[in-house]
Amino acid sequence: MVRAWVLPVLLVLCGSAVVTAQIVKGDVGTAAVLLPVLLALAGVNSPLIFPKSIGAHEAQRRSAVDGRPVVFWRPGCPYCMRLRLRLGRSARRAYWVNIWRDPAGASAVRAANDGNETVPTVVVAGRPHTNPDPGWVREQLSRSG
Structure with missing residues (x-):
């Protein structure tokens, strides 16, 4: 079961880092677009959708x-x-x-x-x-x- 959650967790963690970096740079617009996209990708790749x-x-x-x-x-x-x-x-x-x-x-x-x-x-x-x-x-x- 752990193996099934590796990709979604990595997407959330890496996505959080990228979004945080965009906010720190002052590019809130890009961060606002990236966050839902990365969360959706994590959700679709999780076992929850099946x-x-x-x-x-x-x-x-x-x-x-x-x-x-x-x-x-x-x-x-x-x-x-x-x-x-x-x-x-x-x-x-x-x-x-x-x-x-x-x-x-x-x-x-x-x-x-x-x-x-x-x-x-x-x-x-x-x-x-x-x-x-x-x-x-x-x-x-x-x-x-």
Whole structure:
């Protein structure tokens, strides 16, 4: 879990230093623009933006019962962030597995991607789809009831 927070914490700390330096130089306007941008970047890269992750085995078990997609992701992945943001509220209907926290999830992703940990990998009806279009994933979520 600590690894997931490294990038957001670094963005906040470095951003604070840059903003403070701009204020000391008297460039308050630049500081006012940089602060929200850096805080937004830290928020988007934090685990807070993603639904709660569960283990791969539990996600696959639940998916077999209700047909919902399983999304394998990792913090800091721009494609995972894109998928999450484009899914909006419907993202909470999928089962999310953080491959950095779940070795079985990382193994499942490697098995689906020729040994690579390419994310997001979305599994629907037992078939993996690597970096699928968010519209397609949204459609799969609506089909799963």
